[in-house]
Amino acid sequence: MPRQIRLNAFMMNCVGHLAPGQWTAPGDQSVSYLNTRYWVDLAQTLEAGLFDGLFLGDVTGLYDVYGGSPDAALRTAAQTPMNDPVPLIPLMAHATQHLGFGVTVSVAYEAPYLLARRFTTLDHLSQGRVAWNVVTSYLQSGARSLGQNELRAHDERYDRADEFLEVCYKLWEGSWEDAALQRDASRGIYADPARIHSVEHKGRYFDSEGIFQCEPSPQRTPLLFQAGGSARGTRFAARHAECIFLGAPTRNGLRSSARAIRSALSEAGREPDSALLFAMLTVIVDETAERAQARYAAYRERASDEGALALLSGWTGIDLSRYRPDDTLSYVDTDAGQSALASFSKLDPEREWTVRDAVEFVSIGGRGAVVVGDAAQVADELQALVEETGIDGFNLTWVESPRTFHDIVQYLVPELQRRGVYKQHYAEGTLREKLLGQGARLQAPHIGASFRRG
Template identity: 80%
Template sequence: MPRQIRFNAFMMNCVAHLAPGQWTAPDDRSVDYLDTSYWVELAKVLEEGLFDGLFLGDVIGLYDEYGGSPATALRTAAQVPMNDPAVLIPLMAHATRHLGFGLTVSVAYEQPYLLARRFTTLDHLSGGRVAWNVVTSYLQSGARSLGQDALRAHDARYDRADEFMSVCYQLWEGSWEAGAVLRDRERGIYADPARVHAVQHEGAHFRVDGVFQCEPSPQRTPLLFQAGGSTRGTQFAARHAECIFLGAPTRNGLRAAAAQARAALRDAGRAPDSARLFAMLTVIVDETAERAQARYEACRARASYEGALALLSGWTGIDLARYRPEDTLQYVDTDAGQSALASFSKLDPDKVWTVRDAVEFVAIGGRGAVIVGDARQVADELQALVEDTGIDGFNLAWVESPRTFHDIVRYLVPELQRRGAYKTRYEPGTLREKLLGGGAQLEAPHVGASYRV
C-alpha cells in the first residue's frame, strides 16, 4: 500500500505571502484578501479537495532588514499589508464541516491567559478543528512595534516559550475537570464549582492566579504545530509539537531536517512517529506538462526579486543589500529565524547557494521546493519525496490565488486518489483525531497531558 499523503494549504491574511509579484497577474485574486467571500470560497475549495487544513501564517512587524527600510517590502507587498488571521476562522468554519484551521500566534507578545481563551473560543466555534502554530517571532521591527527595545535573544525566546506552554497547559487541561460542566436545567446548576480549580503559577516570565474563564473545548488544547529548525527550536518542537513544519529547498535538506526532527522526538522520550511532519512545497500543476511549464515561466517573469530580497533578509536577520549577488550564503547565528539561513547554508552540504541562487529560489515558494508538471509527474515526485524523506505531507503555498488550489483539487488530488495515496473521505472527529488517529485530546506521553486533573 502506498503511503497516504496529507495536504494543508499555506496562506497568510495578506496580498503576497511566498510569491511576491504574482498579485499582478490579471486573474489573480490575492488583492481580494479583504473580502470575506474570498476566504469562504477558498475554504470550500479546500474541503472539496479533502485538505486536512488551512495553515495560516502570521508575522508581527515589517520586513525592514533589507536596506534598513521597509520601503521594498511595502512597494512589493512582501507580507505587508497583513491582517489578523484569527478572525477568518469562524467565517470559514461556518462554511465547512471538516476542514481544519492552523493559526500562527507568537508567544513573544501575548499573555498565556488571553491566548488560551482565544483558542478555546475558536475550538468551540469550529467544533474542534483548530491548531496552534507556536512561534517565537524573528523581526526586530515587531519587537519595537510592541514596545520592546529589541528582540529577545534567540534561545531566551524559547525558554520563555516553554514557560508560556506550561501556563497554557494548566489553563486548558488543569482548571476544569472532566464532568465539571453539568448544564442541569432542573437544578439550575451549570458547572460544579468543586471540579473547577484556580491556576496558580509563579515563574520567571508569567504570574497567574485564577480560574480559567472557558469551559473545555472539544480538543481542550488545540492541535500543536511548530516550525523551529534551530537546535533550540527543534528541542522545543520535540517537547510540544504534534505536527512539525519543515522548510528545506532540496531533497537532501528535507531528508536531513526530517531525520533531525524524528531524532529529537526520540531524545524527548516520545515515539519518533508521534508527530506528523509537513514540508513546505509549491505545486504548479495543469492538464498537460507543457501548460504547467508555460504557467511556471509566466510566474518567473512576474516574480518580484526585490520582494524576495526583503523576505530573505527578514527571515535571516542579514541585510542582503550589503552583499553581491555572487556571494555565497554562509551560516551565522542571528536572533532572527536561524532555520531559514541554515536551510540555504548547512542543511544540505552538497549544495552551495549564492545570494542570487537563494533569492531566485525564494521568489516562488519561499524555502520550499517548486514542482511543475501534469498530475502524473507531480504525483510521482510527491510520492518519491514522501518515501525518501519519511515526511507525512505538505504545506502547499500558493503562486496564483485561488487558482493554485483549484488546480491541485482538479488535477492532482484525483491522480493521487487513483494511486491510493490520498484519502477519499474525511474521518470523523476533531482535527487531532483526523490527523493523528487517536483521541480528541492530548494523550500521554505528551507533556501537556500530565497537567490534566
Template identity: 55%
Template sequence: MSSQREIRLNAFDMNCVGHQSPGLWAHPRDRSWQYKDLEYWTDLARLLERGKFDGLFIADVLGVYDVLNGNGDAAIRQATQVPVNDPLALVTPMALVTEHLGFGLTASLSFEHPYPFARRLSTLDHLTKGRVGWNIVTSYLESGARNIGHQAQTDHDARYDYADEYLQVVYKLLEGSWEEGAVLRDRQRRIFSDPTKIHPINHRGHFFNVPGIHLCEPSPQRTPVLYQAGASSRGKQFAAEHAECVFVAAPSKILLKKVVSDIRRRAQEVGRDPYSIKIFNLQTVIVGETDKQAQEKWQEYKSWVSYEGALALISGWTGIDFGQYQPDQVLKHLHTNAIQSAVETFSTADPTRQWTVQGLADWVGIGGFGPLLVGSAQTVADELQAWIEETDVDGFNLAYAVTHETFRDVVELLVPELQKRGVYKQEYAPGTLREKLFGQGPRLSAPHPGVNYRQPADRPEKAALSGAGAV
C-alpha cells in the same frame, strides 16, 4: 517504507497580499489582493474541503520586513507580507462554510499574555467544533518586538525558555482548570457548573503569575492540535517535546531527511512515539494538464516575480541585509539572531552549488524557501511520493504561486491522481482535527506533557512524566 503511505496536505496562506510569492499579486488572475474580503477566505475554504485538504495553515508576522536597506520601503512597495491582517478572525467564517477542514493558526507567544490567549483558543475550538490547531511561534522580526515596547528581540534560545513556561500556563488553563464533568447544565437544580470541579491554576513562574481559573468551559479538543515551525536545534527540541505537527522548509530531500530523522529521534528521547509527530515540508506545486502546459505556466508566473520583494523576504527571515550585496555575490555562512536555520539551510543544502544572492532570490520568488515541483498531475504525484519515501516526511504545506489558481489546480488535477494511486484520502475521517489526523481521541494523549497538567481524576493512569515539571 511503503509507497502506499497516505500523503497529508495543508494549504499555506496568510492574511496578506502575495504571501510567499513576491510580486505575483500583480498577476491578472491572482486574488491575494482580496485578502481583506470574507469571500476570498470562504471561497478558499470550500475549495480546500472539496480537495480533502487536512487544513489551511495560516501564517502570520507582527512587524514588517525592514532589514533590506535598513527600512521597510521595499516590503511596502512590493506588498511583502504587508499590509497584513490578524489571522484569528478568518477562522470562524471559514468554519461556517465547511464541515471538516482544519485551521492551523499562527500566533506568536512573544506578543500576547497566555491568559487572554487561552480564552481565544478555547473560543475558536468551540466555534469550529474542534477543528483548530495552534502554530506556536516565538517570532523573529525585530520590528515586531520594538512595537510592543521591547528594546530588541530576545536572544533566540532564551525565547524558547519563555515558550516552555508559556505552554505550561496554557496547559494548566486548558487541561487542568476545569475537570471533566464540571459543566452540569442542570436546569432543575439551577446549577450550570460545579465550582468544586473548577480550579484556579495558581501559576507562579519566572515570566508569569496567573492565579485564576480558565474563563471557558472545556472545548472539544481542549488544547488545539499543536504545530511548531522552529527548525533550529532549540526549536527542534521544543517541537520534540510539545508539537503534534511540525512544519519545516527544507529545500532538498537530503536536508529534509536529516531534519525529519532528527525530530523523530528527539521525540523518542523524550519518551514519545516518533511517529506521533506529523511532519510537513513547505512545497509549491505548479500543476498542468501536461508537463508542457505546467512548464509554460511556470514561465509565465516567473515573469511576475519581484526581485526586490524576494530580497525583502530573505533579509527579514535571515536578519541579513541583502541590499549590501551584488546579485552575483556568493553567500557565506552567516550567524544571525533571526531565523538561524534559514542561513544554515542554504549553506548546507547543496554543497556543490555556489549560492548567489540572485540565485537565492530566484528560488524564493515562487513559494518561499520550499522546493518547487512543476509538471502534470502524474509527474508531480511521482515527485511527492518520492519525497515521502526518501525523507520519511508525512506531508506538505503547499504554498501558492497564484491564488486561488494554484490550489484549484491541486484540487482538480493532482488530488484525483493521488486518490487513484491510493495515497490520499477519499473521505475525511469523523471528529475533531486531532481525531482526523491521528485516529485517536479528541484530546492530547499520554505521554504528551500537556496530559500531566490535568486534575488527577482526569489523567490516564500511566501518563508519562517526560517534560512535565509543574512550576
C-alpha cells in the same frame, strides 16, 4: 502499502505571501483578501479537495532589514500589508464541516491567559478544528512596534515559550475536570465548583492565579504545530509539537531535517512518529506538462527579486543589500529566524548557494521546493519525497490565488486518489482525531497531558 499523503494549504491574510510580484497577474485575486467571500470560497475549495487544513501564517512587524528600510516590502506587497488571521477562522469554519484551521500566533507579545481563552473560543466555534502554530517572532520591527527595544535573544525566546505553554496547559487541561460541566437545568446547576480548580503559576516569566473562565472545548488544547529549525527550536518542537512544519529547498535538506526531528522526539521520550511532518512545497499543475511549464515560465518573468530580497533579509536578519549576487551564503547564528539561513547553507552541505540562487528560489514558494508538471508527474514527485525523506505531507503554498488550489483540486487530488495515497473522504471527529487517529485530547506521554485533573 504506499504511504498516505496529507495536504494543507499555506496562506497569510495578505496580498503577497511567498511569491512576491504575482499579484500583478490578470487572473490573480489575492488583492481580494479583504473580502469575506474570498476566504469562504477558498475554504470550500479546499474542503472539496479533502485538504486536511488551511495553515495560516502570520508575522508581527515589517520586513525592514533589506537596505535598512521597509520600502522594498511595501513596494512589492511582500507580506505587507497584512491583517490578523484569527478572525478568519470562525468565518470559514461556519462555511465548512471538516476542514481544519491552523493559525500562527506568537508567544512574544501575548499573555498566556488571554491567548488560552482565545484558542478555547476558536475551538468551540470550529467544533474542535483549530490548531496553533507556536512561534516566538523574529522581526526587530515587530518588537519595536510592541514597545520593546529589541527581541530577546533567540534561545531565551524558546525558554520563555516553554513556560508560556506550561501556563496554557494548566489552564486548558488542569482547571476544569471533565465532570465539572453539569448543565443540569432541573437543579439549576451549570457547573460543579468542587471540580473546578484555580491555576497557580509563579515562574521566571509569568505569574497566573485563578480559575480559567472558559469551559473545556472539544480538544481542550488545540492541535499544536511548530516550525523551529534551530537546535533550540527543534528541542521545543520535540517537547510540544504534534505536527511540525519543515522548510528545505532540497531533498537532502528535507531528509536531514526530518531525521533530526525524529531523533529529537525520541530524546524527548516520545515515539519518533508521534508527530506528523509537513514540508513546504509549491505545486504548479495543469492538464498537460506543457501548459504547466508555460505558466511556470510566466511566473518566473513576473517574480519580484526585490520582494524576495526583502523576505530573505527579514527571515535571516542579514541585510542582503550589502552583498553581491555571487556571494556565497554562509551559516551564522542570528537572533532572527535561524532555520531560514540553515535551509540554504547548512542542511545540504553538498550544495553551495549564492545570494542570487537563494533569491531566485525564494521568489516563488519561499524556502520550499517547486514541482511543475501534469498530475502524474507531480504525483510522482510527491510520492518520492514522502518515501525518501520520511515526511507525512505538505503545506502547499500558492503562486496565483485562487488558481493554484483550484488546479490542485481539479488535477492532482484525483491522481493521488487513483494511486491510493490520498483519502477518499474525511474521518470524523476533531482535527486531532482526523490527523493523528487518536482521541480528541492530548495523550500521554505528551507533556500537556500531565497537567490534566480528574
